[in-house]
Amino acid sequence: MNSTTINDKPNRNIFGLRGIWATIVPLFSITLLIALILWLLRKFIEGPFYRKTNRIDGKVVIVTGCNTGIGKETVLELARRGAKIYMACRDPARCEAARIEIIDRTQNQQLFNRSIDLGSLESVRNFVARFKAEETRLDLLVNNAGIMACPRSLTADGYEQQFGVNHLGHFLLTNLLLDHLKKAAPSRIVVVSSAAHLFGHIDREDLMSERRYSKFFGAYSRSKLANILFTRKLSSMLQGTGVTVNCLHPGLVRSDLNRHFRAPRWFLGLLSIVSLYFVKSLRAGAQTTLRLALDPSLEGCSGDYYADSRRFPLVPWARDEKTANWLWGESERLVGLAHNVEQSTARDDDDDDESIKTVVVSE
Numbered sequence: 001m002n003s004t005t006i007n008d009k010p011n012r013n014i015f016g017l018r019g020i021w022a023t024i025v026p027l028f029s030i031t032l033l034i035a036l037i038l039w040l041l042r043k044f045i046e047g048p049f050y051r052k053t054n055r056i057d058g059k060v061v062i063v064t065g066c067n068t069g070i071g072k073e074t075v076l077e078l079a080r081r082g083a084k085i086y087m088a089c090r091d092p093a094r095c096e097a098a099r100i101e102i103i104d105r106t107q108n109q110q111l112f113n114r115s116i117d118l119g120s121l122e123s124v125r126n127f128v129a130r131f132k133a134e135e136t137r138l139d140l141l142v143n144n145a146g147i148m149a150c151p152r153s154l155t156a157d158g159y160e161q162q163f164g165v166n167h168l169g170h171f172l173l174t175n176l177l178l179d180h181l182k183k184a185a186p187s188r189i190v191v192v193s194s195a196a197h198l199f200g201h202i203d204r205e206d207l208m209s210e211r212r213y214s215k216f217f218g219a220y221s222r223s224k225l226a227n228i229l230f231t232r233k234l235s236s237m238l239q240g241t242g243v244t245v246n247c248l249h250p251g252l253v254r255s256d257l258n259r260h261f262r263a264p265r266w267f268l269g270l271l272s273i274v275s276l277y278f279v280k281s282l283r284a285g286a287q288t289t290l291r292l293a294l295d296p297s298l299e300g301c302s303g304d305y306y307a308d309s310r311r312f313p314l315v316p317w318a319r320d321e322k323t324a325n326w327l328w329g330e331s332e333r334l335v336g337l338a339h340n341v342e343q344s345t346a347r348d349d350d351d352d353d354e355s356i357k358t359v360v361v362s363e
């Protein structure tokens with residue numbers, strides 16, 4: 001009997017619908033389902049947003065590279081929460097434009113434009129000298145500035161550009177500011193690294209990529225791995241001081257970072273359309289930085305790597321103590337932080353535990 005009923009009414013579909021509804025309802029349901037999946041995927045791509053409303057009124061903050069991109073978004077949110085922010089940028093005019101815009105949007109007048117070229121050790125020292133003349137404490141340092149995949153070039157001091165700016169410039173900056181950070185304890189350092197560190201390798205024989213230069217998988221990835229090794233080593237040195245340091249992968253973000261990519265115009269055009277959906281907005285890209293900078297529940301947490309606002313385990317080469325120790329000593333030498341080098345005289349690669357103690361004592 002059943003089979004005859006179905007044969008008699010061929011327009012009746014599985015939902016028991018007839019006529020035009022037999023087309024519209026399934027079509028509508030499928031569209032809704034696809035929209036829901038796309039929406040969920042988009043939520044997943046954007047990652048969690050920092051929702052706590054805690055303010056940091058009057059806290060002294062430095063953010064590097066913040067006239068655009070996630071650095072600017074970071075300053076915007078910190079400004080909303082009342083921070084006193086020193087915007088450390090390379091381009092004074094663009095820095096000022098961003099500063100005016102953020103003051104306009106937040107009504108926070110405590111924003112200052114400061115020049116820094118992280119590719120020049122002298123510029124970093126000048127920035128710190130001026131800052132220390134103005135402030136006696138530093139509550140939060142965000143090492144955000146970065147360059148990515150540029151053709152091989154050298155910093156003012158003759159170091160490979162990406163390693164020099166992303167790692168060495170921030171290495172010197174952070175070290176010179178440690179006393180001010182300690183005075184403000186509990187205080188925080190946030191280091192913007194990247195998942196590109198997974199491709200990174202610290203080549204002790206060719207740190208400046210003189211023999212072989214690969215702009216992304218070589219130099220960029222190395223500089224981002226160096227950010228993590230720096231974070232880990234610094235975190236162990238800062239134990240007990242109340243100063244914490246964590247690093248992060250901001251996610252794939254549409255920003256000026258990829259201005260050095262060369263590709264056909266049609267490809268770049270297509271990429272930018274598709275990327276609207278598949279990359280994070282700048283606001284989303286700043287969320288992991290913001291959580292590390294702001295979340296009261298992370299008080300005392302240090303030496304970790306975060307992505308999408310969550311703590312992630314590190315691959316062995318990103319938590320290798322020997323490499324971290326070697327890189328620290330080599331970086332001190334390269335930026336001319338000689339006092340530490342002198343005090344830890346017998347710096348032997350295989351005897352790194354000794355040199356850690358010496359450095360900690362010298363702090």
Ligand SMILES: *[C@@H]1O[C@H](CO)[C@@H](O)[C@H](O)[C@H]1NC(C)=O
Nearest residue numbers: 092093096097111112113114
């Ligand atoms: C930086 O800010 C000051 C005000 O604090 C302003 O007078 C100065 O013109 C700004 N610098 C630039 C390069 O615009």
